Amino acid sequence: MADDVVLRDLRNRVLDEDASISGLLRMCVMLSSLTGSESLRSWAQAELRGYNDDVDLPEYRKLALPLYIDSQSGPTLVRGQQISVFAVPRETRSAFDGPVQFRQAIQELAELANSDDGSIAISRPGFAEVAALWTSQLGMFQQVDRIYHQVSRSAIAGMVDVVRTTLVELVADIAVGVPVHELPTRARVNAAVNVNVYGGSQDDNSITVGSNSGVVGQGTGSLQSQTNGVASEHLATLIADLRVASESIADEDDRADVNQAIDDLETSVSVDQPDVAVVDRRVRSLRRLADSIGGALVAALSSEGARLALAAAGVGI
Template sequence: MAEESLLGSLRHHMLDESEPLAGLLRKCLMLGAETGSDSLRQWARKELNGYGIDDVLPSYRKLPTPPLSADTMSGNTWAKNMTYSALQLPPKAREFLVDEFPLHQPVEELEQIATQKSLSFTNAGLTYAQHLWNQELGPFQQVMNLRFTVSGSTFAGVLGQVRTQLVDLIADLTATTPLEKLPRKEAVDAAVSTHIGVQYNTTIQSTSGPTAIGTNAIANAEGLSADDAIRLLDAVRDSVGEVEEVSAKAELLEVLNALQDELQAAAPSTTEVVGKVGKLREIASRVGGAGLSAAVSGAVEGLTTMVMSGAFG
């Protein structure tokens, strides 16, 4: 009677807030297998394993653009964790902001993120937006570490929506099917289509993995092009003038030229780009200087994001 108890078990446990969401989704995997519903099975599997970068995401996994925060320098005055809205950025910089944040992570990873008070994210477009913003500021002003900030409760809300979708889905099935029987495949597929909003008929793709936290969070295919990356290098080159040590200045220009040559190659090498980015970071750390450090930070973040998204061979 295992088939008969599966639907009843889901109905019994789904309203218990202490019941792990991952456990309920694994039961959905079994229910999908028993009923022949690939839609239910793949939805549960993607929620458990994470969505691939090319997968169509349910609407509840798309967050609106969150607030921005940054560290700023004005003359000798430094300020940290200043909050901005997207409308405070120059129009050209706003063009590089994403309209939404897709969440590809498995539910168990989102549960860990949800326990944190707040998180900071950046991506290639935001790095370039920072560069454009700094171009419009005065000579003794600088914006650094421009990032999105999201509260952990936002991720808790996403998990709550996953649980709500599951409740609605099971409620539909138990309304028309006795608990001792299995629902028809067509009924399960219809419930998934109605409540999840995505019909899953493709094979699961490899998860994007834990890319939601840290410097290169939420990197996507809409990041920097090679030309954009070269503009970031130009911003570093403009800051080299503040370096007084002749040998250090020569080192910086040498690695900048080598990086630019690699980016303009027919097939840029990931290994070469990573090595030269590391060299650029090392020199800037040794030389110091607020303007140079900010420019190098932006270039390093942008190029690292391109590497992480597979932009190079």
């Protein structure tokens, strides 16, 4: 099977509502191997296997959920009583900090979403200890049996659906403009994961050039001033300086990632009405690469000329 068939199959199946999310994620693992994208591999494998405790979760896997207790007071049993976190002993409130994190594999979440229960009780580390301490502070014949959150099946189904939507957005950004019999670059795939999984939607940063009328060229020195755009001599100089700086990067993969980031920045500032939010994301992406690689790229991004150029686009560095 040709390597490009994986992307074609993924592109064809990702909109099929009957296609298994786990199956689509496994195809992403294969695509990550073919393109060399560790970002895509890490995300797809984490969704398939579950997220380790030391891994930052995407925001869609975090939910703020109400708190409940089951308790006893003499012969009276109380079940499913919703409480405020301020009702628990003050010294234990740190156990309730932050939203509830769902680190399970996507298949486990899908099965929970399809379970017969209307809502699902979820405990967190330390809840049993808090219940025991709280009980010790109550009067005779009073007891806190259990502390837990409750999440509805629909909320879990929503998380699963976000993963499916993210897959659609990823494949769209990865495949747009890529010839049918070719694969996207590692840099393109990494950028799509970083934006869609961790940073929101991504704009279309490809440009098809026909004649030289009203278009923006690609490559060194090709940034053109537009009638209503923010492209300027400062921006053209910055792009040229960044490309010169990228030539000093020894590692071929790092150099390819930087050149892709420079292309993305050039595209974002060269349209008639640049989206400041998009330009800002491109600059921050380039800054992260510069911070990890160092050298001339950091100097080019930190220069007074860079500050003036990006200020013209409404972005600070």
